[in-house]
Structure formats: C-alpha cells, structure tokens
Amino acid sequence: MRRAAVIGVGVTKFGKHDRTSAELFAEAARDALADAELPPSAVQALYYGNVVGGETEKQLHTGPQAASVLGIPTVPTTRFEAACASSHAAFRHAVMEVAAGLSDVVLVGGAERVLNVSTAEATEYFAYASDAVWEQSVGLTFPGVFALIARAHMTKHGTTEEQMAHVAVKNHRHGALNPKAQFQKEITLEEVLASAYVADPLKLYDCCPFTDGGAAVVLVSEEIARRRRRAIWVLGSAAASDSMLMHDKRDLARVPATERAAAAAYRQAGLGPENVDVVELHDCFTIAEIVATEGLGLFEPGSGGIAAEKGWTSLGGKVPVNTSGGLKAKGHPIGATGAAQIVEVVTQLRGEAGPRQVEGARIGLTHTLGGNTATVLVSLFGRD
C-alpha cells in the first residue's frame, strides 16, 4: 500500500450564502488546487460529501453535479453520505484509492446548503439521520439526542452545565481568530449559562449553528508528495459504526464508535493519544466535545468536563482542541465539515495558522461523528 499526503486545502467562508452547494464546493476546490499548484485537469477522481442536498436543494447525484460545476465533468466521482461525517468518509475512501495505486491525485471535499430553508425544516431534515420508524416518529431531533448524552454524562461523571459552557467559550475564542468562521465573536460563560434551553440541559450556546459552506483537500500519492515542501502525510484513517437506535446503546455517556475508530487509526499510525499535538473534533454540541476528548483517549473517561474547565483543550493548553472554532463557532455545513476539519489540521501542521497556531505541532487528529453516534471517522496526520 502506498502512502498518501495532503498538498492543498481550501475552504469557503462559513455562514449564509446565496449559492448552490456545488458552487460553494467549487470555490473551495479551486482554492485547494491553487494551493496544491495543480490545475483542475490533474484531478483523477473526486470524492464528495453532501447530506441534505435532496431535501434543501432538490438535488441528488451531487457528485457529478459538483464535478460539472467545477469544470471537470469527466472525472470519475462518487458521493458519500454518512450524515455529518460525509466528507470524512469520502476522505477515508480516497486514501484507499491512492493507497491501492489507482490514482495519484484525488480531490476530496464536500458542501452543504441549509440556510435557504427554515430552522424547523433544517431540524427535520437533519433528523433524517436518525431512525425514521422508532425515533423521528416520537419527535427525537439532534438537540434531544445530545441532551440524553449530556444527562447521562452528568449523572455518571458529575459533569456540569458550567463545564459544557467552557467548551462554548473556548471554541468562540478560537473562532474569533479564524477569518473563515461563521461566528468571529467571543462569548462569556455567563452568556452561555443565561441562554435559553433548547433541550435540557443543552442551551442555545451549547449548540452549533446551521451553516452553508464548502471545503476541499487535494490528496496525492507519496511520489508526488515527496516533491512538495508542505506535504502533510496521512498516518491513519479509520471508520467505525454503531447501532442507529438510542435505545440499543448500552451506555449513553460513551461513544463506542469514537473509541473503536480512534484505536484503529492510532494502530495504523503507530501512535497514541499522547503523541497528538492538535485536534479538530466533532463538537456539534458542547457535550459532544467532552465525550469525544475522552473517547479519543486525550483524557480519562469522565474527565472531559474537567479538562474543558481547566483550559487543557484551549490554545496554549495540554492539547488544543478545535483551534478553528470547531463546529460551534466556525460553523457546521454538514457535508463539508469532515473536509474542513482536515483543512484546519493541515494548516496547523504546516505552521500557517497565524494567531491560532499551535507552536511546533507535528501530529494532528480529526474526528467526525455522524447521526446518533452511529458513524465515526478518525484520521491522523503528520508533517515530515
């Protein structure tokens, strides 16, 4: 199997856009190709993530759609849908294509458009990632799913609403340093705690926003990467699945798919959590970040809330998490999120993150979660 590396990254401004998701992807892809110093004609395959295109844009078959809009219609293209982990799933399979020797230059990315529909509609469409028969039918939406997880974590480990609020404050502080973030604005602990309950114990500022945006990365074979100064190597990329249904999960305070995907990715890379310098993880809700920091082995089970409170995950802390602002402040255009996380980690490992740079970062990790914790992808990256 051949090694693969990322040599180009691009991301749109996250927020509200009056363009199709394919157009948003094309903007990010053009930036990624320019960054890679490659023309679009060099792309041999497109791996594309998109989730609710059918619902918000009446658009399925979004892979060839994106390729056509980008101007590379004859490049073989595949669309992946793994709920919020879609473009990370695309990335993992793209690594397989390069590793298997089928292509030397693969474009990977994703995009989503949701701010063209109402919040109620977007909430309903996102809930399609949970079980239609047993969960949607009783009104379970994603704030509800993560409220259940939060309550379980509070009960089992003593995690507090204040600790969750610390995640929001930290990610907004990071997001204020990221010109592509949806919210470039710091918030206070008091503001988070005073915000309205969305699904008890989660309040408005515990939740990531709805977001339009696109992200792309250029993945190449070792042979091409060796000739580039700024190549960032893929050290591991793994997926894990878990039961769709909340009532089939044995311990709501854990996300076993995170633990399994992380174990597999660490094994591929020959690394452990102690080696990781910078992390982009799936903080769709503040509790999701706390549970993920534990599942990735960054902190002991049950201590993720303490880590947030003590600032261990902040820029300057033990292991900076979500330097981009995370889904919470950077925004969460669901089909683009996995790729956007890779954009941030690659930028960090290149030492190009400016005011939010983690000094001396050599190893980075991205973690993306889909649906009711039923899909998780974890990838590890390193610089030479």
Next chain:
Amino acid sequence: MRRAAVIGVGVTKFGKHDRTSAELFAEAARDALADAELPPSAVQALYYGNVVGGETEKQLHTGPQAASVLGIPTVPTTRFEAACASSHAAFRHAVMEVAAGLSDVVLVGGAERVLNVSTAEATEYFAYASDAVWEQSVGLTFPGVFALIARAHMTKHGTTEEQMAHVAVKNHRHGALNPKAQFQKEITLEEVLASAYVADPLKLYDCCPFTDGGAAVVLVSEEIARRRRRAIWVLGSAAASDSMLMHDKRDLARVPATERAAAAAYRQAGLGPENVDVVELHDCFTIAEIVATEGLGLFEPGSGGIAAEKGWTSLGGKVPVNTSGGLKAKGHPIGATGAAQIVEVVTQLRGEAGPRQVEGARIGLTHTLGGNTATVLVSLFGRD
C-alpha cells in the same frame, strides 16, 4: 493489488413491499451470506447503495441503518449515492477495499422503497438526479431525458419505434423466466406499440417500472475465494462521469461515460467485447439498452436497434442481454439495481440460471447508468 471474487448473492422479489428499504436489504443480505456459507459476523465492511431514502422514507444515513437492521451494527459501513448506479458504485469501492488488503469479506448491496409514494412524487424525486437549477425547473423528468436520446438516435441512425419495442418484448420474455422479476409476463410487439406515449417517442412499455427491492453480494479476497467451488472473479470494475446538463452534451445519440467506463473495465480485464458471453445492462428505457449495447462495443455505433430487431441480444442470440428481464421486466429499485445486475451475472456464470441459462457462459458484464448519463459503472466477471 489482490484479486476479489463474489461468493454469495441474494435478491428479494422485486415489486411492491410493505417493508423499509433496510428490511429489504437485510433479506437479500441474509440470503447472500447463506449462499456464501458465512455468518453475518464474518462481514468486515458494508458498502451500501440507496438513493431516495431521504425523500420516500425520511431516512438518511442509510448505511448504518441497514447494518443495524441486519444485526451487524458495529461493522464499518458507507452509503453511496450515484443516482441509479448507487450500488454498482458501492461495489467498485468495495473491490478497492479488498484489493488494497483492508478487508477479506465485504458485504455489498443496496435497496430502495418508492411504491409507498405516488407516481408523481416518485417521478419528482427521481428527477433530483438531474440538475435542479437548469433542468428540473423547466420540467425535465427522466422519460423526457431518454425521449431526447431516442429522438437523437432515430434521427442519426434511423432507429425505429419498432426496434425499441423489440427490447421490451425480449426483456419481458426473459423476465417471465425469472421468479424474482416484478413482471413475469410476456408482452407482444403490438401491445408495446399500442401503449400510450409517456414522452414521445417513448411509450409506457418502453419504460421500466417503479420498484421496491433489495440486493446483496458477498465479496471476498482471493485467499478465501480459492477455497470455494463457485467463486466468480471480478476481472475489472470502472467508473466514468460526464456532464450533468443535457445541453452540455455534444451528441445525445451516444453515452460517452459508458464508452469510457467500458474501455477502462476491458483494459483492467485484458478483454474486449468479443469475449463477453452474458450482459446485464441499464435498460431504464428501451432506447437506453440500444445505446448501451453500442457503447459497450457489443455492436457497431448505430446498429443497436438492428441488433434488438434481429434478436441478437435475446437468449440464444449472439450475446444475451438482460437475461434477468432487465430493469424493464425484473424491475428497478434504484439503489439495489447495480447489485441485482451482479447477482444475475454471477448466477449465470455459475450455471445456476435455470430456464434462462446462457449455456457455457464464462465472461459476464454489468453496466449501470446514473442520472442524465452522468455516471456509468461497468464491471466484468469471470469463472475459473
């Protein structure tokens, strides 16, 4: 790269079902695993195709959903959506996973449920595979797309409505021999020609039906396949894309993506069209079969209509096409179709097709088309 082989196949009855698509897939998958003499616990990855789950079942994230219903929730799973070619796209990427040495046993399949919504709704949802901005907005649905192709082929090559009708008659004759087919009923040339116009020059009997159903195949590494008597080898599997928009296509009488995917698959296999004994191809409309037989190189450009008229594609003809009944008579549960075509070709190459057996078939080909001819997959199979 390692070789891969199919050692188990399963397909539901095609037609109307009152079960979810995940349940339909699970039935097919259990049959495929029993056929492979493997327990579900042997599966290391699930590659899954589904198209309009969001629209007809309010269900996205259908990969883990299918795995959960099948009872293998912790198996890493990926959903592919490439319009009507979805489960063939899943199959090609699954071959990559086995070839790259990541897994030895991969379950591939797909399912679709559409007969729970009205024909008007299903027609609209299928049209989401064409461009939302430029095509859906002016009322272009799939019968219209293929009517344009038919008219171009008639103008350029003199193809007739009678020749197209021969495709329908032949596929119904084959479908009558397939107990899993939606229509197990022969029809006459006169009936086809007397049926109502859906989109001139295409009449009702030129069109495949809406269908519920599931299909699955078990793909394994060479090491495992060598120990099985009935293993059918994957000799090649290739994808090609093309412009989404009809107005960007230079010659509507051709499907360039079919030509490119076929060329790549033949190259991988070291074979040509003259070596192929049995073909399952994408006859969503009768004209689609005619154009595909040309694009696959089975007949000269422009002579696909003549081939249909002369019976060259019939059981007992030069190269039997769609012995299963094809999409036209077997039915077209879009997410399952690519896998179901593989089920038929594997059954033929094993010599287990009963009354529709192609005697001595050694090499088989499957061809699946997605959307406005923007995605095509071609795979080649062979027995020892």
